[in-house]
Amino acid sequence: MNSCLNEVIVFYDHGFKCIKYEHNSDGSLVIYLKNFENEKAHTLCCNDKKEIKEIKDYIDLN
Numbered sequence: 001m002n003s004c005l006n007e008v009i010v011f012y013d014h015g016f017k018c019i020k021y022e023h024n025s026d027g028s029l030v031i032y033l034k035n036f037e038n039e040k041a042h043t044l045c046c047n048d049k050k051e052i053k054e055i056k057d058y059i060d061l062n
Helices: 003-013 049-061
Strands: 016-023 029-035 040-046
Touching: 003 016, 003 029, 003 040, 003 049, 016 049, 029 049, 040 049
Parallel strands: none
Antiparallel strands: 016 029, 029 040
């Protein structure tokens, strides 16, 4: 499994949810995650085009 996708899955396993994702001008994907139980937030950035599609699919299904 890919590293950025692994990070997203681990955050989801710890109660985080994606509140927004967007593409930067350089084509990378920025993912904003938040855990609503403890009000913590985290941001991830991914540059791998194949992984970006897998991450978006995972987020959309969860």
